[in-house]
Amino acid sequence: MPVADVNNYASIVMTQLKQDILSGFFKPGEKLLMSRLKERYQVGISPLREALSQLLVEQLVVVENQRGFKVHPISLEEMHDIYRSRAQIEQLCIGLAIERGDDEWEATILACAHKMQKYADCIQSQPQEWERRHQAFHTAIASGCQSPTLLQVRRSLYEKASRYRNLWLNKNMPDSSVFAVNQQQHQDLITALLQRDTQLAQQLIAEHLLSPSLLLGKNDSLK
Amino acid sequence: MPVADVNNYASIVMTQLKQDILSGFFKPGEKLLMSRLKERYQVGISPLREALSQLLVEQLVVVENQRGFKVHPISLEEMHDIYRSRAQIEQLCIGLAIERGDDEWEATILACAHKMQKYADCIQSQPQEWERRHQAFHTAIASGCQSPTLLQVRRSLYEKASRYRNLWLNKNMPDSSVFAVNQQQHQDLITALLQRDTQLAQQLIAEHLLSPSLLLGKNDSLK
DNA sequence: AATTGCAATAATGTCGACATTTTAATGTTT
DNA sequence: AAACATTAAAATGTCGACATTATTGCAATT
Known part of the structure; x- marks a missing residue:
């Protein structure tokens, strides 16, 4: 009955992470360490990578093969x-x-x-x-x-x-x-x-x- | 030496899956079973979910909590x-x-x-x-x-x-x-x-x- | 016969573990 | 001392396993 129909971790983390990027908590170009994200949002790697994949499409993060994610640079x-x-x-x-x-x-x-x-x-x-x-x-x-x-x-x-x-x-x-x-x-x-x-x-x-x-x-x- | 600097599985699968949706191989509204996707693209669940997360932002798939992914319906x-x-x-x-x-x-x-x-x-x-x-x-x-x-x-x-x-x-x-x-x-x-x-x-x-x-x-x- | 309840089957979403690659740290040579 | 090679440490990307949830099938009841 409280229901809330809250979504999965991935979508929650994606919202929080987006806010942290838009607000400037994570600086442009900053490397997004999985260990740090895990600690900050208290979730495992899987939902983190799903959230980052979404922000990749929205061009708020960038990815380099085998080198992880970074905040999208600004110019x-x-x-x-x-x-x-x-x-x-x-x-x-x-x-x-x-x-x-x-x-x-x-x-x-x-x-x-x-x-x-x-x-x-x-x-x-x-x-x-x-x-x-x-x-x-x-x-x-x-x-x-x-x-x-x-x-x-x-x-x-x-x-x-x-x-x-x-x-x-x-x-x-x-x-x-x-x-x-x-x-x-x-x-x-x-x-x-x-x-x-x-x-x-x-x-x-x-x-x-x-x-x-x-x-x-x-x-x-x-x- | 062949190099190819090919990206990770997630981005490859995302391209293939996108093509399969755009071409109509996967029909609008169709449920996207993980087992079927695993078999078709020969990858595990993790890169699949990352690919689907990207297509979610592009509105080519939709998701329902605990009910998996479906192809975005058409109208x-x-x-x-x-x-x-x-x-x-x-x-x-x-x-x-x-x-x-x-x-x-x-x-x-x-x-x-x-x-x-x-x-x-x-x-x-x-x-x-x-x-x-x-x-x-x-x-x-x-x-x-x-x-x-x-x-x-x-x-x-x-x-x-x-x-x-x-x-x-x-x-x-x-x-x-x-x-x-x-x-x-x-x-x-x-x-x-x-x-x-x-x-x-x-x-x-x-x-x-x-x-x-x-x-x-x-x-x-x-x- | 249709509906309800229950059991079993299947599917989802997340975590930890593993192999591979990158990064750093240290030592060696010119 | 600077540049290079080598080793150690850390980080990434993927897989399999597990708990939770949804779905299906079947039996029992009205």
């Missing part, structure tokens, strides 16, 4: 490619969502926006909860496209982008002026969506998503 | 979603390729087109080699976008679409009138690309990619 080129691609996918989702979205879609967007804005003050104290609401807001918008395929691609790119955000772009998070601009962008986006102004909404979302990555130009020093 | 809705999404991704790639493609890009397209057209007569006798050249032609075009991220998404969608092509849309393959139209579409596409006519090229590629799926309408009987 400025990859970051820009991911951010640009994500912006384009999001434009696609929004374009379709404006075509296909109904009243329920609009209502959910407004509901998520409300929950996000009510949390604006707590961004310092509970940043991860704010991030969840922020993500829920954007997901509500994109979900209107009603395309599982596009939404899956979108999720994958969000995850990869979040790693770069955690690693590189997080330093100026609590900048209140940047934050105010961000909130205004959300408002403008909602207005464009409700007016079904596809072109404007696509332009706004691209600016919104790309602005963090533009802080790191081609010739900035890293680390 | 008309999913087929249309995949085909539409693929067309949109391909439009993105082509739009960027027209922006970024150089002389080398143009030359490779023409080279691949030539090798494809020289094989037009052999489509009956060696259909899989023709399919390879056809794929190489389109990949050459898309590669001009120079975005690893988009190209990776594109490859994944190509694979999923090929399953539907093998399962449902292959019956009328050797229709010579359809084939002639196809060849003309390729020519028109090349012309549009060389003229850097983004809008026309995007329209042409969408028609080219979607035409097979349009043969199966919402209310056609399946199987």
Whole structure:
């Protein structure tokens, strides 16, 4: 009756390991020792290798024959490619969502926006909860496209982008002026969506998503 | 000395198993018995589960707790979603390729087109080699976008679409009138690309990619 | 005859062990 | 002292075995 229908160890470990990579606990390029992973997640080798196999497809780890797994390395080129691609996918989702979205879609967007804005003050104290609401807001918008395929691609790119955000772009998070601009962008986006102004909404979302990555130009020093 | 730097069993099995699913050897929804897979690929359980874990992420298999793996089911809705999404991704790639493609890009397209057209007569006798050249032609075009991220998404969608092509849309393959139209579409596409006519090229590629799926309408009987 | 309960058969998911390969550590030679 | 060869240690990838869970087959009952 508690049920929980929890999955096997492999899927649990895969979720935890993904979080540890995205959060930066395991650094880019770092070797992932089986002995260490075994100890950290308290499982045997089999579910570990299954979890790593999944993250291999998602390009969060890399493998070399007989030399084990490493965290996928990062690069400025990859970051820009991911951010640009994500912006384009999001434009696609929004374009379709404006075509296909109904009243329920609009209502959910407004509901998520409300929950996000009510949390604006707590961004310092509970940043991860704010991030969840922020993500829920954007997901509500994109979900209107009603395309599982596009939404899956979108999720994958969000995850990869979040790693770069955690690693590189997080330093100026609590900048209140940047934050105010961000909130205004959300408002403008909602207005464009409700007016079904596809072109404007696509332009706004691209600016919104790309602005963090533009802080790191081609010739900035890293680390 | 023969070297071959071949990967581990898991990656070999994953490639073979993927082919068996895409080709339809393993039918949609079919249970994938470990005992059968062991016998077919001559490996133990560990590399098999790692291969299946990868195909799980690529959504070619599904898993149920304590009930093992099954081939991912198919549906008309999913087929249309995949085909539409693929067309949109391909439009993105082509739009960027027209922006970024150089002389080398143009030359490779023409080279691949030539090798494809020289094989037009052999489509009956060696259909899989023709399919390879056809794929190489389109990949050459898309590669001009120079975005690893988009190209990776594109490859994944190509694979999923090929399953539907093998399962449902292959019956009328050797229709010579359809084939002639196809060849003309390729020519028109090349012309549009060389003229850097983004809008026309995007329209042409969408028609080219979607035409097979349009043969199966919402209310056609399946199987 | 159909349904329920129970036993036996089979399949899954995980662990520990083993062979092979890589990495390090040490000693030897120029 | 630096470079090379050799040995020791550690890590990887795979297999077989085991406990747990699901499925099948059969008998008993209504």
